[in-house]
Amino acid sequence: MPDADRLRLYGSEFGSRLFIGTARYPSPLALEESIRASECEMVTVSLRREAGGTRSGESFWSFIRNLGVKVLPNTAGCRTAKEAIATAQMAREIFATNWIKLEVIGEEDTLQPDVFGLIEATRALIREGFYVLPYMTDDLVVAEKLLDLGCQALMPWAAPIGSGRGVNNPFALRALRAHFPDTPLIIDAGIGAPSHAVAVMEMGYDAILLNTAISRAGDPVEMARAFSLAIKAGRSAFFAKPMLPRDMAEPSTPIIGRPFDQLS
Amino acid sequence: MMHVRVLGAGVAGLCTAYVLARAGLSVELIERMPQHGAGCSRYAGGMIAPWCELESAEPIVASLGQEALEFWVEELAIATRAGTLVVAPPRQGAELIDFARRTSRFENLDAAALGQLEPQLSGRFETALYYPQEAHLDPRQALNFLARQLEKMPNVTQCYGVDATALAPAQDWTVDCRGFLAKDHLRQLRGVKGEMLILHSDEIALSRPIRMLHPRRPVYIVPRGAGYFMIGATMIENEERARVTARSIVELINSAFAIHPAFAEAEIIETGSDVRPAFRDNLPQLIRRQKTLYINGLYRHGFLLAPALAKRAARVLLEDAFFPEVMNADSREWTSV
Numbered sequence: 001m002p003d004a005d006r007l008r009l010y011g012s013e014f015g016s017r018l019f020i021g022t023a024r025y026p027s028p029l030a031l032e033e034s035i036r037a038s039e040c041e042m043v044t045v046s047l048r049r050e051a052g053g054t055r056s057g058e059s060f061w062s063f064i065r066n067l068g069v070k071v072l073p074n075t076a077g078c079r080t081a082k083e084a085i086a087t088a089q090m091a092r093e094i095f096a097t098n099w100i101k102l103e104v105i106g107e108e109d110t111l112q113p114d115v116f117g118l119i120e121a122t123r124a125l126i127r128e129g130f131y132v133l134p135y136m137t138d139d140l141v142v143a144e145k146l147l148d149l150g151c152q153a154l155m156p157w158a159a160p161i162g163s164g165r166g167v168n169n170p171f172a173l174r175a176l177r178a179h180f181p182d183t184p185l186i187i188d189a190g191i192g193a194p195s196h197a198v199a200v201m202e203m204g205y206d207a208i209l210l211n212t213a214i215s216r217a218g219d220p221v222e223m224a225r226a227f228s229l230a231i232k233a234g235r236s237a238f239f240a241k242p243m244l245p246r247d248m249a250e251p252s253t254p255i256i257g258r259p260f261d262q263l264s
Numbered sequence: 265m266m267h268v269r270v271l272g273a274g275v276a277g278l279c280t281a282y283v284l285a286r287a288g289l290s291v292e293l294i295e296r297m298p299q300h301g302a303g304c305s306r307y308a309g310g311m312i313a314p315w316c317e318l319e320s321a322e323p324i325v326a327s328l329g330q331e332a333l334e335f336w337v338e339e340l341a342i343a344t345r346a347g348t349l350v351v352a353p354p355r356q357g358a359e360l361i362d363f364a365r366r367t368s369r370f371e372n373l374d375a376a377a378l379g380q381l382e383p384q385l386s387g388r389f390e391t392a393l394y395y396p397q398e399a400h401l402d403p404r405q406a407l408n409f410l411a412r413q414l415e416k417m418p419n420v421t422q423c424y425g426v427d428a429t430a431l432a433p434a435q436d437w438t439v440d441c442r443g444f445l446a447k448d449h450l451r452q453l454r455g456v457k458g459e460m461l462i463l464h465s466d467e468i469a470l471s472r473p474i475r476m477l478h479p480r481r482p483v484y485i486v487p488r489g490a491g492y493f494m495i496g497a498t499m500i501e502n503e504e505r506a507r508v509t510a511r512s513i514v515e516l517i518n519s520a521f522a523i524h525p526a527f528a529e530a531e532i533i534e535t536g537s538d539v540r541p542a543f544r545d546n547l548p549q550l551i552r553r554q555k556t557l558y559i560n561g562l563y564r565h566g567f568l569l570a571p572a573l574a575k576r577a578a579r580v581l582l583e584d585a586f587f588p589e590v591m592n593a594d595s596r597e598w599t600s601v
Contacts, residue, residue, distance in 0.1 A: 026320050028454070028545075162479050212479075
């Protein structure tokens with residue numbers, strides 16, 4: 001592993017490769033303690049619902065701002081490009097950041113991204129100077145188009161949001177990694193257990209963003225710690241180049257020199 | 265006789281005034297609105313469900329909540345103990361398993377047992393969790409009942425439409441039960457918006473609260489008698505008051521419809537919205553500052569926690585008691601002042 005294995009996104013550096021969401025925790029205190037235990041340096045927060053009529057979500061937002069980590073606002077719950085663009089503009093004002101995790105949801109059952117709306121919103125927001133982190137499926141062509149528009153990182157799903165299924169299509173995620181070896185690729189959505197996180201980090205993914213797997217765990221703080229360790233383990237394993245599976249046993253202790261061996 | 269001024273005539277204020285008056289203290293209840301129960305207590309679900317609440321609350325909420333069962337069911341006899349049913353749509357089996365894992369004192373019901381308990385849910389759900397010891401009440405009825413009890417007590421004065429800040433300081437103690445409005449004194453308090461609605465249908469008969477689990481759209485239905493049902497409730501980190509959004513109502517009705525299709529034809533009687541007062545850990549606190557005791561942070565558990573907190577407040581006033589489960593060290597220091 002390189003000495004300074006730091007993640008670079010839009011000119012910023014991160015020591016931790018875990019980003020976490022701020023929804024559905026038992027309490028704001030549990031959220032704060034989980035963030036500390038996860039050692040993450042950036043959290044994502046949604047605006048859609050909390051916005052209310054008169055910016056009355058202010059007390060929760062100022063709580064988030066005061067956590068001492070970078071804030072990545074998101075457009076969760078937006079269903080059209082137009083809605084997502086308006087939410088991103090509001091987020092820029094509230095959190096004084098041009099970073100945006102862009103979600104345009106296209107299908108109610110799987111909360112699958114509407115990739116057409118995503119492309120449209122990305123084009124508009126990049127023109128306005130936003131640093132767009134697009135939540136996408138694992139489609140290579142969509143990835144290509146997003147990069148052409150100027151995205152400097154991509155966020156493909158592993159499985160539907162909140163499903164905790166782990167990697168639904170390992171083939172597609174490997175293909176994406178192989179096609180874009182130099183683009184930061186962050187797995188967003190679908191991770192349920194630390195073992196899933198290890199698996200995608202071993203594939204060479206750059207980082208993971210997750211929410212439900214921590215916030216709805218029996219003990220969110222302990223699970224945040226577990227994910228932090230898993231992501232470090234997966235990252236080390238990626239550099240260490242895991243052995244390949246074999247079809248037959250290969251003794252780990254050399255047998256030459258043993259006086260007798262069972263003949264078969 | 266010790267004179268106590270109680271601020272706020274929501275569930276916390278009325279329970280506290282009642283418990284203090286029963287303990288023989290002279291009580292003056294001050295409410296800024298023209299009548300009692302004008303704040304968020306009015307929109308409560310009224311589920312006295314300490315074990316179900318373990319799903320997202322700390323064990324202390326369940327243990328304080330058990331005192332509420334005693335208060336509302338035994339002492340005031342205003343709550344019905346018919347248990348709680350928890351169900352999930354067919355594809356959300358994992359939610360039900362998760363709920364069971366986090367809670368206690370339930371029975372697993374199969375479709376037949378569920379049908380026996382709630383005939384109108386027969387055939388609609390394969391399995392359910394049943395919490396037989398839990399109860400429910402109609403919050404407005406319960407608040408009216410408490411206010412009437414207070415009227416009968418010679419050692420209680422109730423003053424409505426009165427601004428407490430304009431009054432001379434209280435003689436002995438002030439117990440502040442103003443909920444989210446106490447943010448002027450308790451800066452760490454935050455508001456969590458909730459929306460609810462009341463529907464009426466003569467076609468629907470349910471005997472107990474039904475909770476339907478869903479990762480995105482959980483809902484509960486509490487029968488209020490005579491065909492009235494309370495459907496609740498959203499939880500939004502937002503401090504605006506009294507603004508019910510179309511989206512929330514559509515989601516709540518949609519989920520109610522999934523429990524019982526006849527809700528589609530029910531009449532919308534009322535929609536409501538208010539702000540729950542909560543601290544950062546979503547746990548209640550008794551905060552003592554000299555001769556003022558604040559009861560706050562009841563969050564979504566007003567009716568579940570108010571009786572236990574009122575009883576502890578009485579002992580703080582009368583015996584200088586200290587309750588580590590709901591009081592912090594600062595309050596302990598104040599007791600020696």
